[in-house]
Amino acid sequence: MKPLLNRSNRTRLVAWFGAALLATSLTACGEQTTTPSDSPELSANAASLQAHLEFLASDALEGRDTGSAGHEIAAQYIAAQFKQLGLQPAGDDGTYYQRIQFRRSFLKENSATFSIDDGSEVVSLDYPKQFLTGPSVYSEKDEITAPLVFVGYGLVSDVFGIDDYAGLDVDGKIVVMLTGRPEELPSEEGAHLNSSKAKFAAERGAVGIITLHTPAREEVRPFEVSIMYQRAPTVRWLQPNGEPNVAYKNIAASAYVHHEAGAQLFRNAPQTLEDIFAQMEAGESPKGFDLGVTASLTRESRHEEISSPNVAAILPGSDPTLKDEYVLYTAHSDHIGITKDLSQDDHINNGAMDNASGVSVMLETARMFAEAETAPKRSILFVSVTAEERGLLGADYYAHNPTVPLSQIVANVNLDMPVLLYDFADVIAFGSTHSTLGDSVAQAAGEFGIELSEDPMPEQAIFTRSDHYPFVKKGVPAVFLMTGFTAKDEDQDGGQIWGEFFAEHYHQPSDQPSLPINYEAGVVFTNINYAIGQQVANTPERPRWLPESFFARLD
Numbered sequence: 428m429k430p431l432l433n434r435s436n437r438t439r440l441v442a443w444f445g446a447a448l449l450a451t452s453l454t455a456c457g458e459q460t461t462t463p464s465d466s467p468e469l470s471a472n473a474a475s476l477q478a479h480l481e482f483l484a485s486d487a488l489e490g491r492d493t494g495s496a497g498h499e500i501a502a503q504y505i506a507a508q509f510k511q512l513g514l515q516p517a518g519d520d521g522t523y524y525q526r527i528q529f530r531r532s533f534l535k536e537n538s539a540t541f542s543i544d545d546g547s548e549v550v551s552l553d554y555p556k557q558f559l560t561g562p563s564v565y566s567e568k569d570e571i572t573a574p575l576v577f578v579g580y581g582l583v584s585d586v587f588g589i590d591d592y593a594g595l596d597v598d599g600k601i602v603v604m605l606t607g608r609p610e611e612l613p614s615e616e617g618a619h620l621n622s623s624k625a626k627f628a629a630e631r632g633a634v635g636i637i638t639l640h641t642p643a644r645e646e647v648r649p650f651e652v653s654i655m656y657q658r659a660p661t662v663r664w665l666q667p668n669g670e671p672n673v674a675y676k677n678i679a680a681s682a683y684v685h686h687e688a689g690a691q692l693f694r695n696a697p698q699t700l701e702d703i704f705a706q707m708e709a710g711e712s713p714k715g716f717d718l719g720v721t722a723s724l725t726r727e728s729r730h731e732e733i734s735s736p737n738v739a740a741i742l743p744g745s746d747p748t749l750k751d752e753y754v755l756y757t758a759h760s761d762h763i764g765i766t767k768d769l770s771q772d773d774h775i776n777n778g779a780m781d782n783a784s785g786v787s788v789m790l791e792t793a794r795m796f797a798e799a800e801t802a803p804k805r806s807i808l809f810v811s812v813t814a815e816e817r818g819l820l821g822a823d824y825y826a827h828n829p830t831v832p833l834s835q836i837v838a839n840v841n842l843d844m845p846v847l848l849y850d851f852a853d854v855i856a857f858g859s860t861h862s863t864l865g866d867s868v869a870q871a872a873g874e875f876g877i878e879l880s881e882d883p884m885p886e887q888a889i890f891t892r893s894d895h896y897p898f899v900k901k902g903v904p905a906v907f908l909m910t911g912f913t914a915k916d917e918d919q920d921g922g923q924i925w926g927e928f929f930a931e932h933y934h935q936p937s938d939q940p941s942l943p944i945n946y947e948a949g950v951v952f953t954n955i956n957y958a959i960g961q962q963v964a965n966t967p968e969r970p971r972w973l974p975e976s977f978f979a980r981l982d
């Protein structure tokens with residue numbers, strides 16, 4: 428799963444899990460069955476799940492980093508499984524592979540500068556203590572000088588009646604915005620709007636974006652932590668013409684400014700930055716204005732090219748008409764590779780739960796569809812996607828370059844980081860409140876005596892953080908299950924086990940096959956995900972967004 432949290436606030440999350448669990452009074456204990464009702468013989472197989480997982484998460488694959496040899500082997504393994512099951516290739520040129528070219532960009536050492544001219548004095552900010560910037564994925568050298576305009580949070584939404592750009596001219600200028608968003612916005616919708624800030628600025632002609640770190644942000648994620656992550660390269664997929672998939676070429680400068688250094692930008696402003704922070708503290712959304720200063724930003728970037736494949740296969744449907752429509756299963760095959768943290772003895776991030784487990788579940792689901800007595804009415808499309816850990820890139824590439832018509836993909840069932848460490852009694856289905864897929868999930872889970880629980884951590888906005896999201900943005904209803912926080916065994920605390928996994932093993936070398944993996948829980952999880960796909964594939968009406976869902980109205 429794509430990280431949102433950093434180490435410093437994991438402890439807080441674990442504490443939160445404990446509290447949430449006390450507040451939960453789920454007493455799920457429906458009778459346990461492990462086979463879908465309409466095919467009594469058909470069930471996932473624990474030994475198969477284990478075999479897939481142990482191979483994919485083995486040290487030999489070296490953490491499956493995008494573009495690495497280990498990830499290529501993982502992709503070959505998945506393609507071999509698809510072939511063995513008799514699935515049709517759904518990649519490029521009659522193969523199972525959809526090969527993607529990526530550009531990896533690095534900021535050149537000592538190349539970033541930032542100065543502010545207020546008409547009487549030029550002040551320079553220190554990199555990285557006072558400001559941070561990333562590499563440009565588009566150009567090797569950027570030099571921008573332009574007036575600054577403060578735009579509040581930099582958000583625009585008709586639905587929520589927000590326009591932080593109202594009355595402001597930012598054409599050819601650099602916008603200065605606060606990090607984060609107003610607290611009153613619901614978490615998933617807010618996360619989506621938050622991720623659209625560059626779009627709002629670019630559409631209005633801005634040439635640069637400066638984001639202000641705030642005291643509120645400092646408490647959740649200190650500026651120091653952002654400095655630590657500075658060296659990470661930025662990765663983007665390349666279009667067939669070799670251009671990086673950068674939506675907004677006119678944004679040629681960006682910077683993230685420390686909350687104390689930010690005051691320099693407000694030297695000529697009608698309000699001080701302190702006033703602005705006070706308004707935020709009071710729950711108000713600060714209004715924008717011209718800052719009356721000019722900034723100059725420069726940086727140099729180094730680019731290299733790598734390639735990595737998605738792997739795609741189709742099980743053809745049986746209905747003469749509906750077979751042209753697809754239920755899409757996705758699971759990311761990549762992980763974060765070898766750690767550079769030399770303080771640890773084990774350097775391989777095996778990604779057993781993240782996401783060898785999800786791929787194993789998808790491969791078992793594929794086997795079940797392939798071995799079922801009757802093929803589903805709609806076709807089933809299986810895609811293991813790469814570069815999830817670099818920003819959902821493989822899924823995003825597929826959503827932009829689908830190998831079947833995108834409009835014919837009726838639903839996406841995503842599999843990412845099922846924590847298979849306990850006999851879960853409930854599941855959480857992200858996306859289930861946004862489309863009719865929620866009914867399919869409830870029914871499928873119910874077949875196995877598993878409850879459907881509400882999202883216990885809405886502030887994490889997980890619906891926007893895995894591979895289904897690029898498909899959601901293209902209008903495809905999606906659902907993504909995780910194991911719930913209630914264990915069938917009264918002596919086990921599911922929420923605690925989940926929380927401890929997240930705190931101690933998530934994105935660590937210890938997320939490996941030696942964890943006490945409960946493959947029988949994997950069987951139940953697979954059977955539920957199979958049943959969801961089966962139901963969607965066989966129901967005449969295709970899933971649809973609920974009219975009141977914000978995600979039904981994305982452009």
Ligand SMILES: [Zn+2]
Pocket residue numbers: 428429430781816934
């Ligand atoms: Zn991850």
